[in-house]
Amino acid sequence: xxxxxxxxxxxxxxxxxxxxxGRSDDFYTKRLMLAGIPCAxxxxxGLSSPEKLCRMALDMLDRDPxxxxxxxxxxxxxxxxxxxxxxxxxxxDHTALVELLxxxxxxxxxxxxxxxxxxxxxxxxxxxxxxxxxxxxxRGPQEAFTELxxxxxxxxxxxxxxxxxxxxxxxxxxxxKTEYCLCYDSTLAPKETIDALRERLKRVxxxxxxxxxxxxxxxxxxxxxxxxxxxxxxxxxTACARLCEGKAVVLVAGCPYALIVPSFFAEHFECLDDYASxxxxxxxxxxxxxxxxxxxxxxxxxxxxxxxxxxxIIPIRLLTKLAQGEASTPLPPMLExxxxxxxxxxxxxxxxxxxxxxxxxxxxxxALIIGETAVSAGIxxxxxxxxxxxxxxxxxxxxxxxxxxxxxRFAVIVLAGCFxxxxxxxAALTILAMACGSEPFGYDxxxxxxxxxxxxxxxxxxxxxxxxxxKSGEVISRHEA
Amino acid sequence: MKRERPSLFAxxxxxxxxxxxxxxxxxxxxxxxxxxxxxxxxxxxGVGWLFARSWRLAADPVYKLLFGALLVYTSVLELLxxxxxxxxxxxxxxxxxxxxLLVVLPVVYLRRVSALSQTAxxxxxxLVLATVAMLASVLPRLCIVNLQTAALTQGDFLAxxxxxxxxxxxxxxxxxxxxQDKRGRHTLLRLAxxxxxxxxxxxxxxxxxxxxxxxLRIDPVHAAARCGxxxxxNRLEWLQFILWVMAxxxxxxxxxxxxxxxxxxxxxxxxxxxxxxxxxLYPGGVxxxxxxxxxxxxxxxxxxxxxxxxxxxxxxxxxxxxxxxxRRLRRC
Numbered sequence: 001x002x003x004x005x006x007x008x009x010x011x012x013x014x015x016x017x018x019x020x021x022g023r024s025d026d027f028y029t030k031r032l033m034l035a036g037i038p039c040a041x042x043x044x045x046g047l048s049s050p051e052k053l054c055r056m057a058l059d060m061l062d063r064d065p066x067x068x069x070x071x072x073x074x075x076x077x078x079x080x081x082x083x084x085x086x087x088x089x090x091x092x093d094h095t096a097l098v099e100l101l102x103x104x105x106x107x108x109x110x111x112x113x114x115x116x117x118x119x120x121x122x123x124x125x126x127x128x129x130x131x132x133x134x135x136x137x138x139r140g141p142q143e144a145f146t147e148l149x150x151x152x153x154x155x156x157x158x159x160x161x162x163x164x165x166x167x168x169x170x171x172x173x174x175x176x177k178t179e180y181c182l183c184y185d186s187t188l189a190p191k192e193t194i195d196a197l198r199e200r201l202k203r204v205x206x207x208x209x210x211x212x213x214x215x216x217x218x219x220x221x222x223x224x225x226x227x228x229x230x231x232x233x234x235x236x237x238t239a240c241a242r243l244c245e246g247k248a249v250v251l252v253a254g255c256p257y258a259l260i261v262p263s264f265f266a267e268h269f270e271c272l273d274d275y276a277s278x279x280x281x282x283x284x285x286x287x288x289x290x291x292x293x294x295x296x297x298x299x300x301x302x303x304x305x306x307x308x309x310x311x312x313i314i315p316i317r318l319l320t321k322l323a324q325g326e327a328s329t330p331l332p333p334m335l336e337x338x339x340x341x342x343x344x345x346x347x348x349x350x351x352x353x354x355x356x357x358x359x360x361x362x363x364x365x366x367a368l369i370i371g372e373t374a375v376s377a378g379i380x381x382x383x384x385x386x387x388x389x390x391x392x393x394x395x396x397x398x399x400x401x402x403x404x405x406x407x408x409r410f411a412v413i414v415l416a417g418c419f420x421x422x423x424x425x426x427a428a429l430t431i432l433a434m435a436c437g438s439e440p441f442g443y444d445x446x447x448x449x450x451x452x453x454x455x456x457x458x459x460x461x462x463x464x465x466x467x468x469x470x471k472s473g474e475v476i477s478r479h480e481a
Numbered sequence: 482m483k484r485e486r487p488s489l490f491a492x493x494x495x496x497x498x499x500x501x502x503x504x505x506x507x508x509x510x511x512x513x514x515x516x517x518x519x520x521x522x523x524x525x526x527g528v529g530w531l532f533a534r535s536w537r538l539a540a541d542p543v544y545k546l547l548f549g550a551l552l553v554y555t556s557v558l559e560l561l562x563x564x565x566x567x568x569x570x571x572x573x574x575x576x577x578x579x580x581x582l583l584v585v586l587p588v589v590y591l592r593r594v595s596a597l598s599q600t601a602x603x604x605x606x607x608l609v610l611a612t613v614a615m616l617a618s619v620l621p622r623l624c625i626v627n628l629q630t631a632a633l634t635q636g637d638f639l640a641x642x643x644x645x646x647x648x649x650x651x652x653x654x655x656x657x658x659x660x661q662d663k664r665g666r667h668t669l670l671r672l673a674x675x676x677x678x679x680x681x682x683x684x685x686x687x688x689x690x691x692x693x694x695x696x697l698r699i700d701p702v703h704a705a706a707r708c709g710x711x712x713x714x715n716r717l718e719w720l721q722f723i724l725w726v727m728a729x730x731x732x733x734x735x736x737x738x739x740x741x742x743x744x745x746x747x748x749x750x751x752x753x754x755x756x757x758x759x760x761x762l763y764p765g766g767v768x769x770x771x772x773x774x775x776x777x778x779x780x781x782x783x784x785x786x787x788x789x790x791x792x793x794x795x796x797x798x799x800x801x802x803x804x805x806x807x808r809r810l811r812r813c
Contacts, residue, residue, distance in 0.1 A: 224589065305719075309574055313716050419583055420574045421719045422567055425726035426583035432603055432727075433587045437596030444599065451602050 004094045010038055010111035016094065017042055037071050038111040047104035049123035071112035078108070078117045091116035099177060126151070132234045134399065139276035141237040149179055149253035152236075156183060156249065156258075159240040164188070170202065172252075178209040179253040183239075188246035190476060193441045197248055197261055212252040212259035219261060219440070226404055227438045227445065231263035237272060246476040262440035262476070264447050266460050268400045269293070274463055283462030290461065292397035296405040297431065299391045300337050301412030301424055303384070307333045309420030325381035333384065334417025340380055340388040341409065343370055348392070443476060487594055489658065490668060492601035492735045493651045497676035498608065499728035500649060501683050502702050502721070503562055505780070507695050509641035511685040513633050518677040521645040525652055525677075526670035532794050533656035535801025538808075544800065545743045547793055548653070552736045552743075554789070555650050557770045558782055560584060563729050564771070565779060566700060570722065577775055578768065584730050585764035591734035601735075604727045611717075611724045618709025618717055619690065627692030645677055648790045654735065657742045737763050 007013050014029060021027035028045045031038065041053065069076070078086050091097050091107055092115055100107060104122030129151070132144040141159075145152045153167050168182045182201065184194050197219070204218045213232065220229040230250075233239055239249045239258045250259040260267075269289045274282040306314055307322055314322065329336055347366030351359045374380040395405045408431055415423035438445035448455035458464045509517075536544075564580040575583075591597045655668060683702065687695050690705050698704055706718040740763065774782075 222590075222593075309571060310719050313719055415583070419579050420571055421722050422575055422580060422583045422726050425723040426586055426730075428723060429587040429600075429604075429727045429730050430590060433590035433596060433600045436599035436603055437590045437593060439593075439595060446599065446603075450599060450606075452606060 005092060006094065006097065006109070006114050006116060008112055008114050010040055010109055013109050013116075014040055014042075017097075020098070034108075034110075035074055037074055039074075040109045041106055042101060042109060043106040043121065044101055044104070047102070047124045048106050048121045050106075050121075052121040052123055053106045053119055071110040075110055075113045075115050075117060085120070087118040087120065089118075091118055099171070102177070103179075124148075129155070135233065135235055135238070135271070137235075137272045140272040141235070143236060144234045145236060145239075145251070145256040145258060147254050147256055149181055149251055152251045152256075152258070153181055153183070155236040156239055156243075156251075159236050160185075160243055165243065168198070172201075172209045173205040174209045175207050176209070180209070180212075180215075181251040182248060183243065183251065184248040185243050185246065188244065189248055190246060193262065193476075194248055196441060197250075201250065209252060211255045212250055212257050215250060215252070215259055221439055222437060225434050225438050226407055227265070227434055228263065228400075228404070229261070229438070229440050231260040231267050231400065232257045233260060234258070235272070241272075262443045264440075264443070265435055265438075265445050266447070266449055268398055270459075275466075275469075279463055279465040286462055289397050292394040293401065293405065296391050296394040296398070297408045298412055298424075298428070299394070300341060300387050300409060301416040301427065303387045304333045304337050304413055305416035305420055305424050308417060322383050325383045328378045329381045329384075330379070332417075334413060336380060336384050337388060337413050337417070338410070340370065340374075340384055341391070341413065344388055344392050345406065487598035489594065489598055489601070489654075489735065489738075490672065491605045492597055492731055493654060493672055494675055495601050495605050495608065495728045496651045496732040496735055497649060497672065498605075498679050499725055499732060500647075501676075501680045502725055502728070503566060504702070505562075505566075505700055506698070507684055507687055507701055508644035509684065510629060510633065510637055511681050511688055512629075513637040513641040514645065514677075514681040514684055517638060517641040517645055518681050521642060522673040522677050523670060524646065525648070525673040526667070528648065528794060529652040529655065529669040529673075532653050532797055535797045536653075536656040537801075538804035539797055539800030541800075544797060547796070549740055549743050551786075551789060551793055552650055552740055553767065553770065555786060556733055556736050556767050557774060558779065558786060559729055559732060560767060560771050561774065561777060562779055562783075563726065564775075566703070566725075567722075569700065570703065570718070577771055581764065581768040581771055584726065584733060585767065587730050588734045588737060588764070591731070592737070594738060597731070597734050597738060601731050604724070604731050608724050608728060611720055615706045615709050615717055615721060616686065619705055622708060623686065623689040624692070625689070627689050629688065629693060645680065647787050648794065650736070650739075650790060653790070653794065654739050657739050733767075 007016070014031075017027070017029065024044075026044050026046045027042075028048075028050065029040055029042045030050075031040045033039065041050075043050070043053070075090065078084055079088065079090055086108075087100075087105070091100060097107060097116060100118050104124050105118045106121045108117045108119070110116070126148050127146050129143050129146055131142045135144075143155065145155060149169070153169075157165060157167070162185070164185045164187045166182075166184055166186050169179055170182070172178045172180055180201065182194075182198060200219060201215060204215060206214060209215075213230075216228060216230045217223075231242075233242075234257050236258075239260065242260045243249060247263075248261050250261065252259070269286055274286065277285075307326060311319055311323075326333060331339065343366070347363060347370070350366070351363040354362050370380070370385065375382055375385060391409060395402055395409075398405070408427070411430070412424065412427040415427040417423070419426070435446055436450070444450065448458065448460040450456075459469060463469065560581055561577075563584065564575070564577050567575045567580055591600055652669060652673070684695075687698075687701050687705065691698055691701065695701065703718050703721065706721045707716050709717040
């Protein structure tokens with residue numbers, strides 16, 4: 001839509017709106033006289049409440065004394081002098097008018113005036129703040145972001161109570177004009193990173209923006225790299241912690257997940273509970289998570305390689321068991337492992353997508369078919385099933401790297417199954433090179449794990465005690481010369 | 482945590498260390514090597530430093546082409562050496578084509594110098610850890626009585642010097658890096674010292690392991706690793722082999738970066754990646770050469786590579802000296 005200014009005539013403005021929204025039943029318009037001047041209220045009934053408008057503005061206007069100066073005088077009075085809580089800026093063009101109406105505001109159009117006055121009378125249905133669904137934590141705050149952008153900003157501001165928190169709201173270049181908000185701490189966040197991020201977000205042009213993850217692909221430097229360029233959280237507390245590290249948080253209207261930029265590999269192994277529990281226990285859990293990730297990615301491939309190419313590395317008693325299991329199955333180890341892993345993924349996907357009432361049945365039937373029938377029929381060997389199940393469970397220990405774990409696992413199985421030890425080496429180095437090559441906004445993706453140093457044990461592979469962590473909070477801009 | 486001026490020291494070091502690990506036979510006794518290393522390390526560093534000085538003066542398209550050819554030839558030899566080792570260890574499991582594919586595939590992600598630098602650090606750490614694990618696993622088999630007590634002859638020292646003075650292209654590569662003066666002091670000396678120390682150390686371990694039979698063993702490091710057991714794994718040589726493959730890949734990625742700098746594919750930005758459109762030329766060409774040279778006598782070819790490298794360095798020195806002389810004459 002072009003930036004056409006509002007007409008001076010009330011009828012012309014209303015005719016234009018009628019042309020645009022006349023076929024929509026939720027479009028509400030009402031002509032009225034204020035201080036003897038013809039005016040009209042326009043709004044969408046589902047987004048804005050006529051009662052609220054009446055209570056907030058019209059009653060008060062009725063009690064206000066008569067104004068001099070005609071329509072312009074009324075407009076100026078409402079914008080600058082009246083106690084009526086109108087928006088401070090006048091609506092001056094059709095684009096702004098449509099955007100404000102879509103945001104749930106009511107607009108008062110005055111005859112003979114090229115401006116309109118907007119009132120915040122939003123009253124749209126919304127989901128209440130609930131507990132996080134995908135980020136399980138025993139301790140810490142238990143509230144999660146919702147779909148409403150303003151609510152999410154307020155949740156963040158409630159946690160981050162300083163004057164340095166900046167929340168820049170912009171409209172994305174999408175067909176639906178979706179809003180997003182770039183939040184950062186103006187004193188902690190590196191200016192060049194924020195500027196670069198703001199610029200990149202501004203350049204993003206997509207037909208529809210339904211999730212903050214849509215932005216992530218545009219923020220990647222190397223499109224061939226499978227590691228995510230950003231992290232996500234549905235917890236305001238986690239977002240707040242990242243803000244304290246000098247990172248930026250991007251909230252998108254309609255999405256209950258905040259995007260955190262830049263994001264590092266080690267963050268996928270951290271959670272709020274790490275900091276609420278003791279350092280020793282937290283360190284142990286973190287190491288377990290790293291091992292779980294390695295098991296999830298390399299476990300099945302290593303098994304296939306050992307059984308098919310290098311059985312000499314397996315102790316003889318274990319090898320006997322494995323050989324017995326493999327002898328009774330018709331498929332070679334690589335295909336067997338691939339089939340089982342694929343089947344497990346199908347069961348997981350079906351359980352996730354199926355209606356909640358039957359998802360348990362899907363999982364149960366899947367487990368029964370794979371676990372019992374396939375083994376007893378001799379299609380799949382028990383060791384393969386055990387390894388595949390262990391890898392699948394291990395994947396869930398680091399849920400934010402789920403996609404990567406699955407893709408890497410398949411690649412490792414195929415390469416190790418086809419080429420043996422060099423294949424495993426190739427897969428391992430490719431994954432390592434991807435992680436090392438990932439460079440979110442010029443930062444080391446593997447920080448603080450690589451290069452190994454004091455930071456690696458301060459809050460990396462393990463975490464230090466709080467008294468040490470508190471001495472110097474980790475801020476990304478601190479290490480910049 | 483911000484990546485600025487990534488260093489390729491780790492990549493150079495990994496490339497040098499893997500030469501020691503992939504060696505098919507030991508070359509000298511560690512006692513002789515220890516003494517010769519004291520002389521050879523500064524000598525190699527000096528050669529590299531002088532080459533860098535001459536390169537700045539003498540680098541013209543012919544020299545660049547010669548250097549590029551040397552790097553491609555070395556890449557081919559490295560791949561052939563790895564393939565022959567893989568074929569000895571896992572007969573019939575891998576073909577030359579698959580080795581080329583597996584080694585070159587990760588290079589796609591190592592085209593940017595910052596990625597290469599960081600990956601090389603990671604591989605170096607893993608290599609050190611794996612070597613320590615191997616040492617720990619074979620510790621009971623290392624016997625002090627295996628150390629040879631026979632007096633060293635002049636031939637032993639000469640053998641050590643000859644081996645340690647093998648001039649790998651890694652000593653010449655820093656001449657190609659931009660702003661080489663800002664790369665830290667004594668880079669080449671540190672590089673040579675670490676490489677030779679590792680070489681001598683590895684020879685010492687092998688002597689402790691094999692005793693007098695050390696010079697006779699084929700693939701001595703791998704054969705030693707084969708005897709180590711750790712936890713549920715009977716043997717650890719596969720772990721070593723995985724890391725050697727990684728190290729060779731890092732080496733090839735380093736050569737690709739150097740080739741791109743040499744042959745003009747790189748634009749002014751230091752960290753810009755080699756374009757994927759040009760990238761297939763490198764693995765494709767290397768694979769083709771490997772296929773052609775697959776029956777090459779590797780030991781002879783590696784010796785020839787050493788001669789060629791020294792000759793190229795000599796040529797560059799002459800070119801640099803001539804260029805320097807010409808400039809002075811013009812000033813006069």
